[in-house]
Structures are given as C-alpha cells and as structure tokens.
Amino acid sequence: MTRYSIFSLARNALSHHERWPLAWRSPEPKPAYDVVIIGGGGHGLATAYYLAKEHGITNVAVLEKSWLGLGNTGRNTTIVRSNYMIEPNAHFYEHSLKLWEGLSQDLNYNVMFSQRGVINLAQSDAQVDAMQRRGNAMRLNGIDAVWLSRDQLKAMVPLLDCSDHPRYPILGALLQPRGGTARHDAVAWGYARAADARGVDIIQDCEVTGFRIDRGRVTAVETTKGLIAAGKIGVAVAGHSGHVMALAGLRLPIETHLLQAMVSEPVKPCFDTVISSGATHCYVSQSDKGELVFGGSLDGYNSYAQRGNFPAISHAATGLISLFPSFSRLKLMRTWGGVMDMTMDGSPIIGRTPIDGLYLDGGWCYGGFKATPGSGWVFAYTIARDRPHALNEAFSLDRFQRGFALDEKGMGPTTGLH
Amino acid sequence: MMLIPCPWCGERAQVEFAYGGDATVKRPADPASASDREWHDYVFVRDNPKGPLDELWYHAAGCRRYFRVRRDTVTHAILASTPLPEIT
Numbered sequence: 361m362t363r364y365s366i367f368s369l370a371r372n373a374l375s376h377h378e379r380w381p382l383a384w385r386s387p388e389p390k391p392a393y394d395v396v397i398i399g400g401g402g403h404g405l406a407t408a409y410y411l412a413k414e415h416g417i418t419n420v421a422v423l424e425k426s427w428l429g430l431g432n433t434g435r436n437t438t439i440v441r442s443n444y445m446i447e448p449n450a451h452f453y454e455h456s457l458k459l460w461e462g463l464s465q466d467l468n469y470n471v472m473f474s475q476r477g478v479i480n481l482a483q484s485d486a487q488v489d490a491m492q493r494r495g496n497a498m499r500l501n502g503i504d505a506v507w508l509s510r511d512q513l514k515a516m517v518p519l520l521d522c523s524d525h526p527r528y529p530i531l532g533a534l535l536q537p538r539g540g541t542a543r544h545d546a547v548a549w550g551y552a553r554a555a556d557a558r559g560v561d562i563i564q565d566c567e568v569t570g571f572r573i574d575r576g577r578v579t580a581v582e583t584t585k586g587l588i589a590a591g592k593i594g595v596a597v598a599g600h601s602g603h604v605m606a607l608a609g610l611r612l613p614i615e616t617h618l619l620q621a622m623v624s625e626p627v628k629p630c631f632d633t634v635i636s637s638g639a640t641h642c643y644v645s646q647s648d649k650g651e652l653v654f655g656g657s658l659d660g661y662n663s664y665a666q667r668g669n670f671p672a673i674s675h676a677a678t679g680l681i682s683l684f685p686s687f688s689r690l691k692l693m694r695t696w697g698g699v700m701d702m703t704m705d706g707s708p709i710i711g712r713t714p715i716d717g718l719y720l721d722g723g724w725c726y727g728g729f730k731a732t733p734g735s736g737w738v739f740a741y742t743i744a745r746d747r748p749h750a751l752n753e754a755f756s757l758d759r760f761q762r763g764f765a766l767d768e769k770g771m772g773p774t775t776g777l778h
Numbered sequence: 779m780m781l782i783p784c785p786w787c788g789e790r791a792q793v794e795f796a797y798g799g800d801a802t803v804k805r806p807a808d809p810a811s812a813s814d815r816e817w818h819d820y821v822f823v824r825d826n827p828k829g830p831l832d833e834l835w836y837h838a839a840g841c842r843r844y845f846r847v848r849r850d851t852v853t854h855a856i857l858a859s860t861p862l863p864e865i866t
C-alpha cells in the first residue's frame with residue numbers, strides 16, 4: 361500500500377496522478393476463510409479492519425452484494441455524536457467518538473471528521489428539563505455537554521429564528537462540542553483500504569443467499585460466487601438484517617423502515633454546526649460544497665424500497681423553514697432514501713446468536729454511522745473471543761427476553777417511534 | 779404519494795392515515811399461561827418480510843376505522859385492502 365502523504369502526493373503530481381495504485385485489490389473468493397463478514401458497509405469493513413489490526417485475524421473476507429458503501433453508509437447525513445443518557449449507550453458511543461477523533465491518522469485516509477458541534481434544540485419546557493437531565497447524565501459519564509441559552513444560541517447561529525414567533529419557540533439547546541460530521545464514502549473506502557492492506561479480501565458483487573449449518577454451528581455461506589466455508593460469520597447488513605438472519609432460521613426484534621434525506625442547492629457558508637429539532641422533526645448541517653444536508657423522521661411504514669414518499673420530504677422541509685425562515689427560497693437538489701433496521705428499543709444488537717459461530721451486528725436504526733468505528737471495534741472483539749466486550753455486553757440479542765431493553769427515550773416496543 | 783384504498787371511503791392520500799403495523803402479530807390466546815418466550819415473541823419479534831406484508835392502517839382523517847392492507851414492502855404496491863372481522 362502506498363502511504364498517502366505530502367510526499368506521495370508530490371511524487372504522483374509529477375506523473376499527472378495517473379500512477380496511483382488501486383486503493384484495494386478485488387480478488388476472487390478463496391474456498392474458505394477463518395472469518396466471513398457479510399455486508400460491505402462501514403460496519404462490516406470496520407469489523408474486518410479491527411479483526412486484523414487488534415486480533416491478528418487476517419484470513420478474512422468481506423462479502424458485499426453490490427459495491428462498497430452503496431447501502432446506508434453512502435446515504436446517511438453523517439452526524440457523529442455521543443449524547444446519550446443511559447449507561448450502555450453513553451459508554452459505547454463515547455468509545456466510538458474517541459475512535460473517530462484519531463481515525464484519519466489510524467487509517468491514513470482523510471475521513472474529513474469535522475467536530476463542528478451538535479446542537480439539540482429545546483422547544484418546550486418539557487424538552488428543557490429532559491435535555492438538561494441528559495446533559496447532566498453525559499457529564500457524569502465524562503462526556504462533553506453544554507447548555508446554551510437562547511442568547512448564546514442566537515450568537516452562534518445568527519440565521520436561526522430565536523424569536524417568540526414560531527409555533528415552537530426555541531428556549532435553549534444542548535450542545536455537544538465534540539460532535540460533528542464526517543465524509544461518509546471516505547469511511548467505507550478508508551476502512552476498505554486499511555483492511556485490504558492487512559490481508560482482508562474485499563469481495564464486491566457477491567450476495568449471500570444462504571447459510572450452511574451443521575448441528576447448531578455455521579460452517580459456510582452460499583453466495584452468488586459459490587459456496588464459501590467459514591469458521592465464523594459476522595452479519596453486518598443493516599436494513600437487511602431481518603431477511604438475511606431469516607436465511608439462518610432466526611427471527612429478530614427488528615422491523616425495516618424507510619428514512620429519507622435531501623440536499624439543497626449549494627450556498628455560501630452560512631452556519632458551522634449541526635442543528636437538530638425534535639419538535640419540528642428536522643436536522644440540518646451544511647456540507648463542504650455548501651449544500652444544506654437535512655432530513656427528518658421515518659416515512660412511518662415498513663419498507664425495503666430505498667425510496668420514499670413526498671409527505672416525509674415536505675415535513676422535513678417545513679421543519680427546516682420554521683427554524684431557518686431565510687432558507688425558504690432555496691431549491692432542493694436531490695432526495696434519497698435508505699432502509700433502517702429499527703429495533704424494538706431503539707438500541708443496536710451486537711453479539712452472539714443462538715447459532716454457534718454466527719454473530720449479528722445490526723439494529724442500527726437511523727444512528728449507525730456515528731457508531732461505525734465503535735461497532736467494528738466491539739464486533740471484532742466479540743467474533744475473535746466468542747464473547748462480548750464490556751462495551752457491548754448490554755446490546756445482546758436476548759436482552760428483550762431477559763427484560764433488559766435499552767430504551768433511551770422510554771418509547772416502548774414500537775419500532776417506528778424510536 | 780401512496781394512495782391507500784380504505785374499504786369504507788375508497789382511495790385516499792397516505793397523509794390521511796396512521797400506520798398500525800404488522801397485522802399478523804397474535805396476542806397469546808391464554809395470557810395467564812403463556813410462557814416468557816411466547817410473550818417475548820408477541821411483544822418484540824417480527825417476520826419483517828421483504829415483499830408482501832399484511833398490516834393495519836387507520837383512517838385517522840376519514841372514517842376513523844382500522845382495516846387490513848396487504849402491501850409489498852419493496853415496491854409499495856397495494857395488493858389488497860379488507861375490513862377487519864367484526865369482534866363478537
């Protein structure tokens with residue numbers, strides 16, 4: 361692997377950038393691997409990378425049915441934060457955030473992690489109470505959280521309507537200064553390149569269509585490129601968790617839902633943080649190209665369609681304009697959708713399954729991008745040691761049966777509400 | 779926008795409806811004797827099919843009745859829409 365540096369950049373400039381080596385190989389699958397990871401999104405690729413880096417397991421393949429990052433990794437709005445209240449979530453996401461902080465150096469790939477802060481607006485008295493409580497819980501867990509008054513917020517984000525006029529006037533906000541955004545494709549590509557450099561085979565255009573299970577233990581996967589034997593198999597297919605695990609005969613506490621996002625035409629830099637509003641169901645940041653990247657809530661019905669209906673788009677846009685009236689004349693450039701593996705408690709599932717050698721990393725709902733490094737890190741640990749790390753112990757598949765659901769907002773078992 | 783055929787009011791825009799989720803989920807017949815496993819499956823576990831799904835919709839801004847729709851979760855095509863059986 362050629363290290364990316366100022367020197368390799370200069371050297372390649374002399375050859376008109378025509379001689380850069382490919383970032384990763386594209387080998388044909390071998391007949392057998394120690395570990396097969398299903399799903400070439402950020403989570404699958406990160407898992408393969410940490411298996412090689414942290415556990416010395418390099419006879420690994422990542423199987424992706426289309427191409428890297430075409431799933432949610434390349435469709436998400438890239439908000440990274442660790443502003444959770446309940447203990448297991450707080451520690452897990454904070455570990456992930458710490459990995460983000462060193463990720464570009466670790467991977468030798470610029471993931472453009474920008475710690476521009478993440479702001480949650482409080483637009484009712486109840487929200488003020490809930491957010492201050494969450495902020496205090498975060499600080500007790502050693503996570504940065506700052507309460508902003510309306511005046512402080514107005515000074516930070518002058519275009520935000522902080523007057524008394526809106527239907528939901530802004531009363532204050534919770535800021536996590538270390539939160540921010542990153543470049544989504546770069547996360548998939550960076551992990552792919554770094555995993556490949558350590559010997560991992562990345563195999564695109566290879567869909568898993570079945571499992572071979574012998575006396576309660578997985579032995580191989582059936583794929584569109586033939587049978588591939590595996591000592592252990594990790595499933596990281598996000599919105600597809602349900603029907604992929606069904607191939608192994610398992611049913612999950614998951615429903616697949618649709619989430620859309622959109623970008624406006626590019627404009628000059630006009631705000632330098634991430635704003636999200638629970639009251640209006642909208643969140644927004646500005647991309648490096650100047651587009652406003654925003655989205656809202658789920659479309660609200662089970663779907664694998666990766667494209668949604670107009671009401672969700674119109675709802676998010678209405679929310680945005682109530683926060684930033686000056687954006688009302690901007691044109692929308694693009695909208696798109698992705699499919700979310702929504703769990704019954706809104707928290708992910710990372711751990712063993714009732715089938716030996718088969719592990720699941722899923723249930724990421726609409727917040728799995730920020731988890732990418734942490735998820736890969738604990739999932740690699742779980743696969744390598746056949747037991748969870750302390751950081752993902754609470755995210756076990758059987759927690760629902762044992763009565764230990766991790767319901768951050770107390771919503772109850774209705775996937776669409778989390 | 780999806781057009782959903784209400785068995786009572788006909789085809790209406792999706793915004794008039796609220797989603798009621800998977801219609802195949804069955805509450806344990808004898809709650810007192812159901813095992814933890816059965817309660818767990820009823821409360822939390824779903825088939826989550828990629829393809830046709832039987833689900834409930836509620837015509838919130840219309841006749842305010844629940845009814846059953848068979849809809850493809852990949853294409854969003856609506857395959858059937860039927861009233862719920864009368865509860866006796």
Ligand SMILES: Cc1cc2nc3c(=O)[nH]c(=O)nc-3n(C[C@H](O)[C@H](O)[C@H](O)COP(=O)(O)OP(=O)(O)OC[C@H]3O[C@@H](n4cnc5c(N)ncnc54)[C@H](O)[C@@H]3O)c2cc1C
Nearest residue numbers: 399401402403425431432433436439568698727728729730
């Ligand atoms: C519109 C939108 C906005 C979002 N915004 C945010 C955000 O701001 N912050 C945040 O943290 N999260 C966000 N998310 C959620 C986040 O994108 C996901 O939780 C996360 O990307 C899941 O990671 P992944 O690597 O597992 O998924 P994916 O990138 O979806 O990877 C799964 C891969 O598995 C492959 N696959 C599926 N079935 C098979 C098979 N049978 N064989 C082989 N391969 C298979 C798929 O092709 C896919 O590439 C958003 C999601 C969407 C859709």
Ligand SMILES: [Zn+2]
Nearest residue numbers: 784787837841
């Ligand atoms: Zn009706």
